[in-house]
Amino acid sequence: MKKRIWGTAAIGCSVLLGSFVGAGSYTFHYGEGFSYFRKDPASCVNCHIMQPHYDTWLKSSHHAVANCIDCHLPHEFPHDFIAKAENGWNHSWAFTFDDFPEPIRMTARNRRTLEDNCKACHGPLTDQMLADHHRPDERGAVSCLHCHSNVGHTAPPR
Amino acid sequence: NIFTRKQEARVPFQRLVEVDESTTDPAPWGVNWPHQYDSYLRTVDHERTRYGGSDAIPKQKLDADPWLRTMWAGYAFSLDYREARGHAHMLWDQDHTERVLQRPQPGACLHCHSSIIEAYRHVGDGDVMAGFRQVNAMTWNEARNLTNDAGHPLVAHPMSCVDCHDPETMRLRVTRPGFIEGIRKLKAAEGIDDYDVHRDATRHELRTFVCAQCHVEYYFAGTDTQLTYPWDKGIRAEEIEAYYDEIDFSDWRHGITAAPMLKAQHPEFELWSQGVHAKAGVACADCHMPYRRVGAMKVSDHHVRSPLLDVAASCQTCHRVPEEELLERAHVTQDRTQGLIDRAAAALTDMIDAIRRAKEAGASDEQLAEALRLHRRAQWRLDFVYSENSRGFHAAQESARLLAESIDYSRQGVAAAIVAGASPEGTPQVVEASPVEGVTPSEEAPSPRE
């Protein structure tokens, strides 16, 4: 199920992704990369189910600087991403719907991807927080979302 | 994974100066970590909030709330009890409180008012725990004036970097023996055996634990005044009370009713743990040490103080709500708590006075047993909330619950005293207290400071 969604998502976004390949580093985003992204997220909203997330993203602090995939899809391409895409291709839109719990909640894996993307873009700023002197295991982990869960989407008052 | 590769590359800081376990002076650390040091130094600053913050000359709470003298009649806290201020003041303020100047106090006091681990290590010949026990048993003066072999004072600085950071890695850590033992007992009570905070605590938990080293309820056990955190049965007010009852402990006998009393001190960790934020995993440092952007870096604000002095950094990251509105929400919670504190204080004062009248009418201890039992219960709950420093913010409903119970016990105490013969009339009045005891019962107490 998940894979399927991601796949479709992937397709929805493949146009943009072409331009994305190999450009994982944050300098790219901070640079002229912006112009590309403004166009994009429509692809996600091909699914009405993504509408609220789109609308809340539009109002978020990041709408001008980061789009859906910057945060939600792995930055390292192309390999496992293409895999996801092919995977999704085999499934028709119809199947993508209606047997997932709502409100939609991110999977643990996608949440990790998300946080890695925060760190990727905000590397220098957060070096000290993330310095590897902290416990390398889970116990040493720091979650951006613990404090910043509303950067991508103006969540309800909170 | 790109991210981890990036991370290995990270050089969080260069060490210009070497610091180690013996570096209790924050200054050298400041060379390596100037931003944190600068903000740490700002803890000398003072600015008030409605219920907290700090002043140049710490507010004398005994004058602001005269009923405190009645609640603590016969105890050192009725001599001098002030508004807390920044960490940089902690040692000086202990030196100068009338509780120390006028009453005998043990070396145990310094556990939370100075960068003292090195002193423990010295006294214990390398064994911090052993040193901790010995210093606890010293007089305050002996402890305060400890020197190393070179004759340099060992208790010279307020809590500083080394108390929360590993000098090697800068990793967060706890150092206070009182807490290390306390948290183990607490975890055991929760069914977790052999808890080792160094091994088992997560980084996020440590963002609370470093504070819980000191911002907790405590007592001095035995005649050698061993500093102890009473968490054997848990940290809810009732659980701590049950523990004290079981070991039949009391801090002092009340100056007016002679009931065996308990003194609650700054149970911030305990009350926070019962609140909504704790349930949501929000740590002390999240609010009291918010990150700030300094140049191209995010730095934890080491100017630890009232978050209401900078709601933007302390709250707004999580609560996307206008500043005034957040401040107003906090004030609503605090104002309600204050209202209940006043109510509980009136009830407590009425009870104490009713017991006094009953005694004057010749009531026997036996007739007053019930009233005295209620006095202990009522005072513990009021003191627990009053001496906690967030005016209920850390746990709004729990604070109100404790005050409700306090009121219940005080008012039952009034009735019990009347039944025991107290004249119904008589307006409560602050009565001259009997001689004030030190924290340690005077008989076995070290001689007062000269």
Added chain:
Amino acid sequence: NIFTRKQEARVPFQRLVEVDESTTDPAPWGVNWPHQYDSYLRTVDHERTRYGGSDAIPKQKLDADPWLRTMWAGYAFSLDYREARGHAHMLWDQDHTERVLQRPQPGACLHCHSSIIEAYRHVGDGDVMAGFRQVNAMTWNEARNLTNDAGHPLVAHPMSCVDCHDPETMRLRVTRPGFIEGIRKLKAAEGIDDYDVHRDATRHELRTFVCAQCHVEYYFAGTDTQLTYPWDKGIRAEEIEAYYDEIDFSDWRHGITAAPMLKAQHPEFELWSQGVHAKAGVACADCHMPYRRVGAMKVSDHHVRSPLLDVAASCQTCHRVPEEELLERAHVTQDRTQGLIDRAAAALTDMIDAIRRAKEAGASDEQLAEALRLHRRAQWRLDFVYSENSRGFHAAQESARLLAESIDYSRQGVAAAIVAGASPEGTPQVVEASPVEGVTPSEEAPSPRE
């Protein structure tokens, strides 16, 4: 609130059937808006939660909490008081409550238990307000059996679509005269003159106001039992009490102490308004009518019920926390409230019994004046929280505050009664109440239902 604003754009529907102000039957509406109708019909369902939810045969609260019979001694509520259930039941349940079967009740009762506006319009010859006043003054039977000129019953359906929606536009609106007048007085008290809810209320406010038409404290004013919301001074419990004191109102005299009492009924709107969610702008409908996706459309769930029966839809849109954890947070709040309710109930029962003993000992009304004053205060606050149906969830700290005050007054009442001569001993006991009054004092009450 983004979740609500979003919807405005799309409320797609075609009108297959015409509906107008006279369409009190929800069925025709259901043809146009099947999703909402289907969920509305499900309000007949029943499922319990720890403190709420509903049962097939509504739980008799008087048996679950026997002290209620003591608190309400002498009043109709001591005959029959059950757990609320879904909206579809509201008319049937009023028909069958012993409070109606055994005691005289006015037509005013139907204001919140049926789709009655059309009846008001008929009785008032087109003037709803006039009709409202006349129906209030009728006996319950006259009102219940009203018919139109064609002889068709006018009070035939529980509250339905037309009571919250404009049949032309489907826009939200309020229809209840009691609320329309009440909210104007409330706004005036807040300094807003000439408030017209139809003109001035925002859509988001209406997501609360439609519920506040009925989920509020009320009383029947005067001998013509005019339904009135006591908000002239505000909606906090003290403000409502102050209003009742000023107009010297009481619902009944207590069956044991003869104190002039106040009865609090379901003050959900009032208590909610003092809570954290209200401060954060969270409306009743946000939690009790969460959106559900039906294909491409989002539909407000008209199966209004306990949100704890579907935490995912009701809470997780805002709280991205696992269901169990959210449920646990809500239960912590409710359990604390329940604990304080039990405490306040014990105190109230003690007071009532002490007053009884004082009377038996021959205390004069004058000697008991203070105790009786305290009885009224204590009962009002306990009743206010107990009769509110969220077990403190809507306003955790405020509920605890009111219960703390109730305990304070009850325990003071015990002391006052002892001073007035009550024998100290004597275990509280439920005493046979004096004859039970109807909601309207019997002397000027309409004749009982045959």
